[in-house]
Amino acid sequence: MTASRRDFLRSLGRVTAGAPVALAAGVAPALAEAAPVHHWAMVVDVAKCIGCQACTVACIHENRVPENAFRTFVTTWEVAEADRISTAVLPRLCNHCDAPPCVPVCPVGATFKAAGGEVLVDADRCVGCGYCVQACPYDARFINAETRTADKCTFCAHRVAAGLLPACVETCVGGARIFGDLADPKSIVSKLLAERGKDVRVLKPEEKTSPNVFYLGLDDRFAGRVDAVPTLWHPTPEREGGASHV
């Protein structure tokens, strides 16, 4: 069992251990107040990412992401400096912001912040208007071509509820993705952020969205819109019938 999983399971226990006590004491309101004790977050150690896209594939399989769509992805660049050429990578996903721009624009309240801090979409309520897709500064959302509703990373809320790690974390070859509870000061994510404070970055800090995805060792040149020669290979081919292409 990895340190990340042990840490994660210990965090889960914090609420479930307290719940029976609260119920026995007949203090249901206290339980309700105790419920949002988690504050899920992900720390991505960029130096450990090898750009293998195992997370991309795991997410697609776990969440039945339709063809040509991605909830997470590892952007890859070639960086030429003087006589040295290197590869830079950046795993991307929904940042589950504490001030998410996608939430207030939703005309029907289908997008919301869950108790654990995850930004989720109620697909039964979503009308597929795409307003949240426009509002997301990270291009993390898309309209699912099959359901015609907004789709995005959920931090694998269904797995987390079952005591499992998100699929991308579970499968990460280099252990670059660390998932945990910021509400628990002893969690690895909390410790990492505390210990490596100066080295912690978020994407597009100027947007003031307070992301819950943090990056260690991220070059500032890749934190926003990257000034680069455009992509050489585009994984979204022209869709037959052009369902939602313009």
Next chain:
Amino acid sequence: MSEITELLYVGRDPAWAPWAVQYFFLIGLSYGSFLVSLPGIAFGRERWRGLGRAALVGALVCGLVAPVALLSDLHQPGRFAEFYFRPAATSWMAWGAFFIPAYVGALVLYALAALAPDFAAAATSGGPLAPVRRLLSGPARPRLVLVLGLMTLVAAFTVALYTGVEVMVVRARPLWNTALLPWQFAATALAGSIGLTLILARTVFDAGSREDRLGHRLLLGALGLVAAFGAAWFALATMSPNGAEGRAFAQVSGSPVWRLSAIWLAAAVAVPAVVALVKPVGSGWLTGLLALNAAWMFRWTIFVGGQELPKTGAGLYSHPLALGPDGLLGIVGTAGLWLAVLLIFTTLLDRSGAGDTRRSSTAVEGA
């Protein structure tokens, strides 16, 4: 010095398909045409009467068709009910769901009240459509028309406001996130609606040189506004590189596609202005079409072009125009629906102005 080449990135399909362009285009034409109709129809200005009738028909036809395009963009039209069951007050789109029916409803009442005498005049000619015309006919009620016109004016303002601000608040897209955008939408809508009015006045109502001259004077004013807002955007973009306009300019200035779009938009404003100045009579067809092109091109560039700018990636997303319902067919289909509604409406209407009792009485008084 380093050079970065993007090797792997994902393309995102545009969330707002051409249906959105059609909606913003048509609803803009509708409220713009409604404004043009006000002096002649609601306020009884005789000089504006001919242009006002054409503008009113344009406002009504566009106002009826625009929501259809909007519903089509939801792909499951029944979803619109969610807007009323669970409205979220923080969203401008949610407010729009209430503003649109208020505007279209008020517009329909205003148009029916104003055109009731025309339907009555048409009903006297008999024929198979006479029962429908009689149903829509009524006496001239200038006071009622004025009251309904003012109500529609308030509703039109809310539509103009929400359609502009709804897009403007999207901070993630610098091209949209400018305080000038609502004004630019309104100015181009006004220019396009005057163009539409000129065309309808010439083709449907056989308007003469007076309407052409007046329409072209209005068009010059509207095009001047469009140019002024465009110049203001450019000035902000160059003077303040860190502002939304500056960031948007930095994203597009190096792109040949965007340079072509800018030249096209500038020409779409300049050419009809020159034609309107040089040949103010008999050129309504040409200037009208060019002004419509300016209004449509502006929205296409903002919406489709804007969504081709990646928020995190390099370069531009490339999205070929689909031929199906979410692309060309959607655009052509909306245009077809617009034409069908126009034909139905103008078939029922007496277009000679015989039912325009206020005009007749004024003419008699003048004699």
